[in-house]
Amino acid sequence: MNALLEMQGISKHFAGVRALSEVTFTVEPGEIHALVGENGAGKSTLMKVLSGVYPHGSYDGAIVFDGEERRFGDITDSERLGIIIIHQELALIPLMSIAENIFIANPPGRFGVIDRGAVHQRTKALLAKVGLDEAPDTLVTDIGVGKQQLVEIAKALSKQVRLLILDEPTASLSEKDSAALLDLLLEFKAQGIASILISHKLNEVSKVADRITVLRDGRTVDTLDCRDGAVEEDRIIVKMVDRDLEHRYPRREPQSEEPGIGEPIFKVSDWSAYHPLHGERQVIRHVDFEVRRGEIVGIAGLMGSGRTEFAMSIFGRSWGQKISGRAEIEGREADLSTVRRAIDAGLAYVTEDRKQLGLLLAEDIRKNVTLANLPAVASSQVIDDLQELRVASDYRSRMRIRSHSIYQETGKLSGGNQQKVVLSKWLFTDPKVLILDEPTRGIDVGAKYEIYCIINELADAGKGVVVISSEMPELLGICDRICVMAEGAFVGEFPAAEATQERIMRAIMRKGEQRS
Structure with missing residues (x-):
């Protein structure tokens, strides 16, 4: 032909x-x-x-x-x-x-x-x-x-x-x-x-x-x-x-010694939120949720289940209205009423839309890495160019960001490297809890593996990590525990050893049957 x-x-x-x-x-x-x-x-x-x-x-x-x-x-x-x-x-x-x-x-x-x-x-x-x-x-x-x-x-x-x-x-x-x-x-x-x-x-x-x-x-x-x-x-x-990926996901063995999985580092109780435009519509319904120090917790659910809305409402009330509930970080009540206060309390949120909400695509890597924590590279409210250079160079090396320099325009990086820049930006705030919303969307398998390794390293350093993903094999491959969300509420929870795609879907479907 x-x-x-x-x-x-x-x-x-x-x-x-x-x-x-x-x-x-x-x-x-x-x-x-x-x-x-x-x-x-x-x-x-x-x-x-x-x-x-x-x-x-x-x-x-x-x-x-x-x-x-x-x-x-x-x-x-x-x-x-x-x-x-x-x-x-x-x-x-x-x-x-x-x-x-x-x-x-x-x-x-x-x-x-x-x-x-x-x-x-x-x-x-x-x-x-x-x-x-x-x-x-x-x-x-x-x-x-x-x-x-x-x-x-x-x-x-x-x-x-x-x-x-x-x-x-x-x-x-x-x-x-x-x-x-x-x-x-x-x-x-x-x-x-x-x-x-x-x-x-x-x-x-x-x-x-x-x-x-x-x-x-x-x-x-x-x-x-x-x-x-x-x-x-x-x-x-x-x-x-050009290499044999014997496993799609890096080995995940939570440490029994410190820092390991420990006491709860982040907890929300009776958390509710209503739609930002339709005030009569409750989207998040009295949610109780916690993540422990050194733990990777996955949130599974279908499109429209409320996963992203829940995460954004927690992160400085970035989404929703009439938000209520109590949040604690390291056992103390946390003020999450604004994005700045949420960051100061130790919370970071990597958005699912890195191009529109996570990055300044027209700016270089250096500017994006330091964006969420400018006071750390400033002296008397003036950016210290040399300090900014040191920080961006350090994260470029640590996160293995492939670029010709830290001055490369972020919008010209591949999707995987853009995601590493977003992660660098939030890691520079030194968060206690990191929420990752669809962290590998639009990223190839090689870059995914690198992101998974970074997530493991964060947990091993004692951070609390929350992963929201539409890919159930991903959650099963990297998480210690998986919570299942449907219609704005958690409807199931499984330790990694007991979780399967079938059990997760069954929990979601049961919620639908109860509603009908």
């Missing part, structure tokens, strides 16, 4: 740093071809070359599409041929309607006048193709992330897509929405539309991909054919990280 796309010997450098080296990559008509690799392996760079974000002349090598060499000057050139890329950060305008978002660049009309009727009808037809029954005039801000992802795909279909590129499309989706999106890709495949799927979720990749290409350090390592049988995840991982 003739390839729809051939990328031949693609090389790309940034300021002397090699991002891609002689990469070869092909896609056949109607194929779902997965592209995997660690953060920084070159996946997104390769796709930006393909889509024209990096124009011809800024890289070496050739792009052949439909049997002809193509030289894209920008993204509009690739879109004219039906090559459409959907980035992890969706390019939708929240306060515009679905129809306006889909046809913002090229609305149907005559003589410069937009045909509103045609926009409405074509939007309805496109939404039907992706399985959405929302009205075309619905504002994007009023629909969930999973539906927004489908709007992006409908937008791609409006451009007569032939090759659809999806960069981490399920990173922020629930299991149900993820499954629906993968089913949609299979439907497109049946219609002859080819897809390139970039994902760190190897179980999803194995489910739908016809072939899997592995990139490592900007080079093509291997292409695995899945059409004759599923490829084991461990085989993919070994290709990605």
Whole structure:
């Protein structure tokens, strides 16, 4: 079969740093071809070359599409041929309607006048193709992330897509929405539309991909054919990280000696919170919770169970209203009424959204590391540049942040290294209790392992660590104890030795049955 796309010997450098080296990559008509690799392996760079974000002349090598060499000057050139890329950060305008978002660049009309009727009808037809029954005039801000992802795909279909590129499309989706999106890709495949799927979720990749290409350090390592049988995840991982991960998670052996797991270091009692916009809606319901010194406690639950809302309401009342309850740190009542007071009391919270809420992406590593504890690098309220330099350099070394210097712009780091910068920022506050909300979302398996090792080190140093995660295998692999949340309340608790995915789900389902 003739390839729809051939990328031949693609090389790309940034300021002397090699991002891609002689990469070869092909896609056949109607194929779902997965592209995997660690953060920084070159996946997104390769796709930006393909889509024209990096124009011809800024890289070496050739792009052949439909049997002809193509030289894209920008993204509009690739879109004219039906090559459409959907980035992890969706390019939708929240306060515009679905129809306006889909046809913002090229609305149907005559003589410069937009045909509103045609926009409405074509939007309805496109939404039907992706399985959405929302009205075309619905504002994007009023629909969930999973539906927004489908709007992006409908937008791609409006451009007569032939090759659809999806960069981490399920990173922020629930299991149900993820499954629906993968089913949609299979439907497109049946219609002859080819897809390139970039994902760190190897179980999803194995489910739908016809072939899997592995990139490592900007080079093509291997292409695995899945059409004759599923490829084991461990085989993919070994290709990605160039080492045998005998265990996905570092060995967790809580010490019996000090600092080890000890007395409760953080405790909340009868904690409640109401929705910030709908004051009559109670979201967190009389929660009792504790974490002991040197302990890693996981919080499991489905999307909407209240895990993040609980964590944010504790951390300086960052979320909610009419918040009530008592909090103690090291046996003394703690004032958590503001973020500053929560930090001063010894609490730190690593948000699930590191790009929007955790980092200043336009600032360098140095500024981000010291951001939450500026008094520690200041003299008479003036930042001591030399002290800031020492602190940032120390954390860059300790956390193994891969960058050319501490002056590198944080937004240009890989996802795993951005997460290490966020962790550094909060560790510099010297917290007693660290809450990690989805700490490995959008991070490759190699970087995940490093984050897990850091979590272990924090617990071994006597910190109390709380991990909120939607990945139950992750919680089972790294936690000493797992609490299960449903509908704003804890509905189960298991020591690590007794916890299983089935028992956790059973606790969640029992809560649903009681409600019905």
